[in-house]
Amino acid sequence: MTAYQNAVDRLIHNLAKPPGSLGLLERQARQILLAWEQFHKELQPCHIIFAADNGIVRAGVVAQLSDITYMQSQHMVAGTSAVTCFCRCNGIPYEVVDVGIDSEDAVGINRKIARGTEDFSIEPAMTQVQYEKALSIGAERVAAAKKRGINLLSFGEMGIGNTTTSAAVLSAIAVPDRAFLVGYGSAQRNYKLLLHKREVIKDALQRYGAAIHNAGDALRYVGGFDLTALCGAMMACCDAQIPFYIDGFITAVALACAVQLKPQVRYYALPSHMSREPGMTAALRLCGIDEYEVPLHAELSLGEGTGAVLAVVLLRSMMYAVWHMATLDGINTEAAEHNRERT
Ligand SMILES: O=C(O)c1ccc[n+]([C@@H]2O[C@H](COP(=O)([O-])O)[C@@H](O)[C@H]2O)c1
Numbered sequence: 001m002t003a004y005q006n007a008v009d010r011l012i013h014n015l016a017k018p019p020g021s022l023g024l025l026e027r028q029a030r031q032i033l034l035a036w037e038q039f040h041k042e043l044q045p046c047h048i049i050f051a052a053d054n055g056i057v058r059a060g061v062v063a064q065l066s067d068i069t070y071m072q073s074q075h076m077v078a079g080t081s082a083v084t085c086f087c088r089c090n091g092i093p094y095e096v097v098d099v100g101i102d103s104e105d106a107v108g109i110n111r112k113i114a115r116g117t118e119d120f121s122i123e124p125a126m127t128q129v130q131y132e133k134a135l136s137i138g139a140e141r142v143a144a145a146k147k148r149g150i151n152l153l154s155f156g157e158m159g160i161g162n163t164t165t166s167a168a169v170l171s172a173i174a175v176p177d178r179a180f181l182v183g184y185g186s187a188q189r190n191y192k193l194l195l196h197k198r199e200v201i202k203d204a205l206q207r208y209g210a211a212i213h214n215a216g217d218a219l220r221y222v223g224g225f226d227l228t229a230l231c232g233a234m235m236a237c238c239d240a241q242i243p244f245y246i247d248g249f250i251t252a253v254a255l256a257c258a259v260q261l262k263p264q265v266r267y268y269a270l271p272s273h274m275s276r277e278p279g280m281t282a283a284l285r286l287c288g289i290d291e292y293e294v295p296l297h298a299e300l301s302l303g304e305g306t307g308a309v310l311a312v313v314l315l316r317s318m319m320y321a322v323w324h325m326a327t328l329d330g331i332n333t334e335a336a337e338h339n340r341e342r343t
């Protein structure tokens, strides 16, 4: 153990409370201090949303128009989406990065790779060049945040069809019983659609299975620009020593890819909430995260980073306590003196 790691443990254990009584909050505070590798006096959070369209929607895997990606991303920029309302309400800066919305004009920060990916039921979602570009855009946004003094990131996404790309990527890199990783997405209880999604994913993995050897291949063949940019951003957090919150199913799959490509990313990643999507538990397990390590179980399944931003708000209270609480040594001494005076 380094001197810094010892100092972090001493700080957390010496807060004026029964050891461990702040539960997951104190474990996450410890993880953040360790990820920084130095003491910061203030939390400087930023929320990053990667937005893109997915060609697979043309195979009929969603219930609503893919135009919602464009419209909702505009709302995000304007501050009128759920997650950007959460950010504004809590004074958390945010950015929307257009990595491939199917629109002529870009929304937010223009990093458009193409107007959506290809339909992976017909051809691979993206080319190798596009895959590398998406990874590097993610890394570039983390480097830009680092330059501004950001020391905690949270990630979200916007992309109609991305529960299908995420379930496909997860199925490709994970577990034998694939059907149960596929969920309703934003079409709750639409069982017909669910069965169709499962078929589309099964067929694609039969077609590309032999070509997919790792998470990078999975992202390229059946993933999305948003997922890939998220993966690139998460890997970059490692080098920038910036801990980050993931959100729901999509960001958990991006993290599973990042951890497969760069295992030390795990130490920088914090879970925020348990998405209702059935693949959430499997995605987290691939990252070495158990359900009981997830602070919010609130039946969220919106995406955008809504759960991640709520976790930042909780964490901010915890970090304030870390920096301002009385110490256990101090209160024990005070109590002993008080007791001596009384007796
Ligand atoms: O993050 C999650 O767990 C999550 C679960 C269900 C839906 N979503 C959001 O809904 C969109 C994807 O849903 P779908 O049905 O179009 O695949 C996308 O914009 C996500 O942000 C997100």
Ligand SMILES: Cc1cc2nc[nH]c2cc1C
Binding pocket: 064, 068, 072, 157, 158, 159, 186, 302, 303, 304
């Ligand atoms: C309205 C709407 C908002 C969203 N935000 C993230 N995914 C979404 C999907 C829909 C349909």
